[in-house]
Amino acid sequence: MKFSVGEAVQTSGRDPVHHYRVPRYLRAKRGRIEAVHAAFPLADARAAGDPAPPVETLYTVAFAGDDVWPGGAEPNTVYHAELWESYLHPLETAP
Amino acid sequence: MSDHTHDHDDHGHDHPHDHGSPAAVMTARVNALIGALETRGVATDADVTTVIERFLAAAGPSNGARIVARAWVDPAYRALLLDDATAAIAALGLDMSHWAPVALRAVENTEQVHNIVVCTLCSCYPIALLGPAPQWYKSEAYRSRVVREPRAVLREFGVVVPDDRDVRVWDSTAELRYLVLPRRPPGTAGWDEDRLAATITRDALVGAAEPIA
Amino acid sequence: MSRLNDVGGLTGFGPIEREPDEPLFHSEWEARVFALNRLLMGKGLYNLDEFRDAVERIDPARYYGLSYYERWFEGVRTLLIERGIVPPETAT
Numbered sequence: 001m002k003f004s005v006g007e008a009v010q011t012s013g014r015d016p017v018h019h020y021r022v023p024r025y026l027r028a029k030r031g032r033i034e035a036v037h038a039a040f041p042l043a044d045a046r047a048a049g050d051p052a053p054p055v056e057t058l059y060t061v062a063f064a065g066d067d068v069w070p071g072g073a074e075p076n077t078v079y080h081a082e083l084w085e086s087y088l089h090p091l092e093t094a095p
Numbered sequence: 096m097s098d099h100t101h102d103h104d105d106h107g108h109d110h111p112h113d114h115g116s117p118a119a120v121m122t123a124r125v126n127a128l129i130g131a132l133e134t135r136g137v138a139t140d141a142d143v144t145t146v147i148e149r150f151l152a153a154a155g156p157s158n159g160a161r162i163v164a165r166a167w168v169d170p171a172y173r174a175l176l177l178d179d180a181t182a183a184i185a186a187l188g189l190d191m192s193h194w195a196p197v198a199l200r201a202v203e204n205t206e207q208v209h210n211i212v213v214c215t216l217c218s219c220y221p222i223a224l225l226g227p228a229p230q231w232y233k234s235e236a237y238r239s240r241v242v243r244e245p246r247a248v249l250r251e252f253g254v255v256v257p258d259d260r261d262v263r264v265w266d267s268t269a270e271l272r273y274l275v276l277p278r279r280p281p282g283t284a285g286w287d288e289d290r291l292a293a294t295i296t297r298d299a300l301v302g303a304a305e306p307i308a
Numbered sequence: 309m310s311r312l313n314d315v316g317g318l319t320g321f322g323p324i325e326r327e328p329d330e331p332l333f334h335s336e337w338e339a340r341v342f343a344l345n346r347l348l349m350g351k352g353l354y355n356l357d358e359f360r361d362a363v364e365r366i367d368p369a370r371y372y373g374l375s376y377y378e379r380w381f382e383g384v385r386t387l388l389i390e391r392g393i394v395p396p397e398t399a400t
Contacts, residue, residue, distance in 0.1 A: 019361040021268045023215045025242060025317040037198065040270045046357035058269050069317075074246045077262045082269035121378065122337045127399035128385060129344065137393060138347055146343035151332070194346070195356065215316035217360055218376070226332050227342065233376050236321040243317045251324060266316065 001057045001085075007033045008091035009061060011083065019047035022087050026079070030067050030091055034080060035060035042084055056085040150194070154226045158189055159274060159300040160292035166201075167279040167291055176201045180274060184224065191272070194223035202265060203276040204302065209256045210275045211249065211302035213241045214267040220301075221272035229297060242266060252303045275302040282308035311364040312371045338377040345384050354387045362386045 003009060013028030021043045037058040045053030062080050065073030115123070132138045162184060166173040176183035180199040184190070191199060199221060202210040214220065215238045220228035231237050241248045245262050249255070256262055265273045277299045283291060298304035315321070333339040349356060362383035366374065374382065388394045 019311075019357060019364060021216060023242075023266065023268060023316045024314050025215070026266075037271065043269065043357045043360075046355055047361035049358060058271070060271070069243065074244060074262065075258045076260065077245060077264065079242065079264045079266065081266040082271050084269065117375075118335050118337060121381065122335075124381065124399040125337045125340050125344070128381075128388070128394065129340070131394040131398045132388075135393065137353075138344070138351070142347055143340050143343045146347050147339050150343065150346070155332070213316075216313055217363075229326075229330055230334075230376070231324050231326045234321070234324060235315050235318075235372070236324045239315040239318045239321050240324065243319075248324065252326075 001036060003033045003036070003057075003059060003085070003088065003090075005033050005036060009033060009059075009088045010091045011061070012087050012089065016044070018044060020044055022083060023081065025068060026063060026081055026083075029063055031061040031063040033059050034062040037082070040084075042086065054086070058082050058084055059088065061088070151226070153193055154223055156225050156297040156300065157292070158184075158187075159221075159225050159297070160295040161187060161288070162189070162201075162274065163276055163295050163300070164288040164292040166276055168288055173203075173276070176276065177203055189224060191221065191223035197221075197223075197270050197272050199224065199274060200271050201274045201276050202263065204278045204305075206260075206278075208261045208263060209249070209254070209302065210263045210265060210273075211241060211245055212265045212267065212273040212275060213238055215239070215242055216266075216268055219267035219272060221274060224272075224274070225297065225300060232301060232303075249303070252298065254303065254305055273301070275300055277302070277304075277306050280306045280308045312366075312368055313360075313364050341377050341381045341384065345380060348384065348388075353391065353393065358387060359383050362390075 008030065009032070010030050011022055011026055011028060037060070039055045039057045041053040041055050059082070060080055061083050062078050065077035065079065068079050129138065129140050129143060133140065162176065165187065166176050172183065175186070180201045184199065191197060204210055218228055218233040220232060222228065237248070242264055245264050246256050267273060277295065280294060294306040294308060296304050299306050333342070345359060348354065349359065363379050366379060366382050385399055389396050389398065
């Protein structure tokens with residue numbers, strides 16, 4: 001389990017051609033870990049028929065509306081999505 | 096898109112074009128597929144019927160209404176529901192594992208917070224608890240817009256959320272399924288659970304409606 | 309590139325249409341597709357992610373013109389054909 005509740009993260013910006021569960025509108029976005037769940041087999045690998053898919057921790061990540069839709073978000077709106085660990089990077093914070 | 100008058104697409108084969116209704120066409124195709132599976136000993140029509148019956152016996156919006164009504168009258172149950180929804184539904188004899196190994200989470204509407212649920216990537220929904228999702232929930236129109244302008248969408252559903260109240264959008268992108276715990280409507284003091292449950296619609300359980308007395 | 313199912317934030321899909329007192333299934337064939345899918349996954353012929361992937365692989369030129377359960381049917385049929393369980397000419 002790589003991330004803890006409250007930790008700042010960034011979602012991967014990758015754009016694969018295969019089955020993948022980071023929606024376009026949440027890619028390369030900064031968020032905060034809102035909950036840590038159990039580990040589940042990675043959807044990408046299961047969809048490809050991998051008989052031994054990686055089992056990764058699933059996180060609920062919260063995204064501020066202004067980070068998701070810069071300049072165009074409704075006020076006081078927070079988005080949440082469940083994302084596998086390999087979909088997330090630590091957010092580099094200023095030194 | 097096809098320019099034929101019926102709305103199934105041309106499958107690009109040489110067979111004569113079937114001019115039955117879309118439902119008749121699909122019924123024939125489903126029959127053909129199940130027939131092919133029966134011939135090969137994979138599954139029978141009776142097996143399919145059994146699955147439907149068992150599913151509809153176990154799953155439906157009334158399950159959700161029961162859970163919410165219990166949470167409204169019993170603060171300890173409410174706390175359990177918010178902390179461990181799987182345990183909370185088990186306490187009422189409900190179980191989602193008959194269908195798929197997903198986890199359930201309940202999120203609570205309050206004076207300060209309104210929750211709304213979506214699955215932008217497909218149509219994930221707690222079907223094992225509530226039955227199939229409504230068509231609008233599965234539509235591109237809802238899934239595309241509710242993450243762009245949730246308050247505007249809510250207003251179309253008759254739910255007005257002022258700008259100073261928080262909106263939380265939950266996109267079911269993986270193995271969690273959501274149940275919204277709506278606010279108990281005013282004017283229901285002393286109501287029993289059955290009467291309270293009757294105010295809770297399927298739409299309210301995803302945050303698209305607010306129960307009224 | 310992202311597939312056509314990934315619609316969060318896209319525009320142009322029109323009004324959200326709601327049907328009062330909508331039934332759980334609109335027709336028997338839809339319920340049977342729903343149940344058949346579950347039955348086949350329960351038998352281990354394919355998993356839910358493979359099913360979603362099969363639906364996402366529907367030819368983009370046809371995808372938005374198919375109804376929800378028409379897409380499900382396509383997904384199930386595709387998986388059965390790809391696995392050699394039924395021949396390609398089945399249920400066209």
